[in-house]
Amino acid sequence: MPLFSKFSRRGILPGFGLTLGVTLLYFVIIVALPLLAMLYKSVNLGWGDFWTIISSERALATYRITVGAAALATMFNALFGVLLTWVLVRYDFPGRRFLDAVVDLPFALPTAVAGLALVTVFSANGWFGQYLEPLGIKVAYAPLGIALAMMFTSIPFVIRTVQPVLEDVATDVEEAARSLGASNWQIFSRIIWPAIFPAFIAGCSLSFARSLGEFGAIVFISGNLPFETEVMSLLVFIRLDEYDYPAAAALATVMLVTAFVMLFITNSIQAWQLRYAERS
Amino acid sequence: MQNAADLVAPAISSQASPRHGKPALRRVHWLLIASAIFLSILFIGVPMLVIFTYAFRGGVAVYFSQITQPATLHAIWLTVLTAIVVVPINMLFGICVAWLVTRFRFPGRRLLITFVEIPFSVSPIVAGVTYLFLYGSQGLLGPLLDSYDIKIMFTVPAIFLVSLFVTSPFVARELIPLMQAQGSEDEEAAITLGATGLQTFFYVTLPNIRWALLYGAVLCNARVMGEFGAVSVVSGAIRGQTNTLPLQIELLFNDYNVTGAFAASSTLALIAVVTLVLKYILERKQTS
Numbered sequence: 001m002p003l004f005s006k007f008s009r010r011g012i013l014p015g016f017g018l019t020l021g022v023t024l025l026y027f028v029i030i031v032a033l034p035l036l037a038m039l040y041k042s043v044n045l046g047w048g049d050f051w052t053i054i055s056s057e058r059a060l061a062t063y064r065i066t067v068g069a070a071a072l073a074t075m076f077n078a079l080f081g082v083l084l085t086w087v088l089v090r091y092d093f094p095g096r097r098f099l100d101a102v103v104d105l106p107f108a109l110p111t112a113v114a115g116l117a118l119v120t121v122f123s124a125n126g127w128f129g130q131y132l133e134p135l136g137i138k139v140a141y142a143p144l145g146i147a148l149a150m151m152f153t154s155i156p157f158v159i160r161t162v163q164p165v166l167e168d169v170a171t172d173v174e175e176a177a178r179s180l181g182a183s184n185w186q187i188f189s190r191i192i193w194p195a196i197f198p199a200f201i202a203g204c205s206l207s208f209a210r211s212l213g214e215f216g217a218i219v220f221i222s223g224n225l226p227f228e229t230e231v232m233s234l235l236v237f238i239r240l241d242e243y244d245y246p247a248a249a250a251l252a253t254v255m256l257v258t259a260f261v262m263l264f265i266t267n268s269i270q271a272w273q274l275r276y277a278e279r280s
Numbered sequence: 281m282q283n284a285a286d287l288v289a290p291a292i293s294s295q296a297s298p299r300h301g302k303p304a305l306r307r308v309h310w311l312l313i314a315s316a317i318f319l320s321i322l323f324i325g326v327p328m329l330v331i332f333t334y335a336f337r338g339g340v341a342v343y344f345s346q347i348t349q350p351a352t353l354h355a356i357w358l359t360v361l362t363a364i365v366v367v368p369i370n371m372l373f374g375i376c377v378a379w380l381v382t383r384f385r386f387p388g389r390r391l392l393i394t395f396v397e398i399p400f401s402v403s404p405i406v407a408g409v410t411y412l413f414l415y416g417s418q419g420l421l422g423p424l425l426d427s428y429d430i431k432i433m434f435t436v437p438a439i440f441l442v443s444l445f446v447t448s449p450f451v452a453r454e455l456i457p458l459m460q461a462q463g464s465e466d467e468e469a470a471i472t473l474g475a476t477g478l479q480t481f482f483y484v485t486l487p488n489i490r491w492a493l494l495y496g497a498v499l500c501n502a503r504v505m506g507e508f509g510a511v512s513v514v515s516g517a518i519r520g521q522t523n524t525l526p527l528q529i530e531l532l533f534n535d536y537n538v539t540g541a542f543a544a545s546s547t548l549a550l551i552a553v554v555t556l557v558l559k560y561i562l563e564r565k566q567t568s
Binding site for chain 1: 305309312313315316317319320323324325326327328330331334372373376377379380383384386392394395396398399401402403404405406407409410411412413414416418419420421441444445448464467468471472476477480481499502505506507508509512513526527529530533538541542545548549552553555556557559560
């Protein structure tokens with residue numbers, strides 16, 4: 001390991017060369033090489049073909065449906081997440097710890113199982129569907145079902161990002177405000193909300209990013225109709241099934257670039273949140 | 281049971297308990313608690329309930345006859361095998377990454393942490409597609425593999441590889457913050473006293489991180505067993521050969537065998553519940 005001795009001299013602990021080598025080798029083989037292989041395939045298409053594929057009518061429809069449903073799911077999870085976090089952190093009630101543990105279930109439950117359960121509950125003769133469909137609310141095999149599947153699979157994001165920050169909001173500041181005559185609403189909107197806002201936005205962007213790429217839960221409930229209930233991930237899968245590999249590569253590249261943009265946004269927000277935390 | 285847990289460890293925020301405060305405010309508190317519980321039951325409780333209700337709809341005998349169908353049994357075996365192969369490898373990778381980025385300072389360290397977490401932000405479908413364009417006959421290494429008559433796509437090794445991709449950050453993500461917080465004084469003392477690197481790791485580091493390591497492994501395992509999108513791209517879903525349990529669920533559902541699909545789902549739902557229980561226990565062990 002003489003190559004790395006320049007760095008390992010900084011400490012007395014061994015293993016710098018070994019762990020660096022293993023990490024880089026594993027990362028290149030398992031993560032980087034496949035990603036580059038797909039990008040290479042896309043680049044080989046040439047800009048003209050690439051643009052034709054990703055701007056086709058059917059592709060544009062999937063962007064609209066995916067982004068719309070993801071936005072709806074994220075909005076719901078934002079409200080539900082803040083409510084649940086507030087209740088879990090601020091109040092004490094029987095079953096609080098149980099609720100705190102159960103919140104992670106959507107992450108632990110396989111997406112296919114979630115999709116199967118949701119479509120069964122919301123189909124025309126399901127537990128909820130039988131009451132919703134006569135009212136004209138169609139969830140299963142409709143855009144609303146896509147939003148529901150996205151919502152379920154990303155419930156914990158907002159809660160788990162806001163929870164530690166809300167726990168850290170100093171109660172003495174609130175008590176000071178209260179003793180100075182601030183109302184409950186003033187305390188929430190002027191003290192608590194600004195403190196949890198960066199974490200809240202970070203949680204929302206994680207939730208949104210996850211929803212854009214969701215597949216397993218959606219295939220069960222969406223009905224998969226082109227132009228109506230077809231999401232981006234599903235169109236990629238269909239193109240693969242048709243052995244249209246160039247189209248699959250191009251569309252998957254769009255998803256990958258979108259994911260990287262979302263990752264960049266989330267990381268920037270979290271860096272901002274860190275600065276905010278250090279300042280206060 | 282939850283009440284007992286609350287007695288043992290008093291709630292962190294009991295100072296804001298709804299038992300205190302003005303009656304009007306107390307009503308708001310209980311209203312918020314009630315709506316949070318109601319929504320959780322509606323969106324998390326009901327889907328869980330429906331899985332077990334439908335799985336046992338025809339009685340226990342029907343349930344077991346569905347579970348023991350050869351194709352479902354094979355899918356269970358393949359899913360377990362994948363976890364046995366993938367989880368230990370990603371545990372080792374996680375330990376390597378965590379040791380590297382928490383025990384040494386070097387240029388590009390922050391970038392490396394971001395890179396390691398990339399699989400979390402990649403859609404499972406995209407993960408599957410990338411492997412297709414590396415090892416598939418249309419892919420980068422396709423011609424090379426063909427010339428040696430090696431087939432990776434649509435075989436069991438492809439399922440292992442794509443599962444390694446999808447779950448590679450799980451263990452590292454649990455270990456990095458913990459090892460960062462613990463610092464390296466203990467290890468430095470051991471080395472100064474003449475311990476070898478391996479002795480230091482097994483007698484000093486490992487006891488400090490064992491619960492977080494196990495916790496990461498449990499989360500990794502849950503994801504490996506439940507992965508659907510990535511596996512469905514690379515497996516070819518050949519019944520009795522390359523069909524994992526989540527894929528088998530979709531097959532049964534498309535065959536209109538709803539009870540069979542729910543019976544298969546109930547095994548994965550049970551694993552999810554066990555995962556949450558273990559997570560709860562391990563988290564408390566690590567922090568205590």
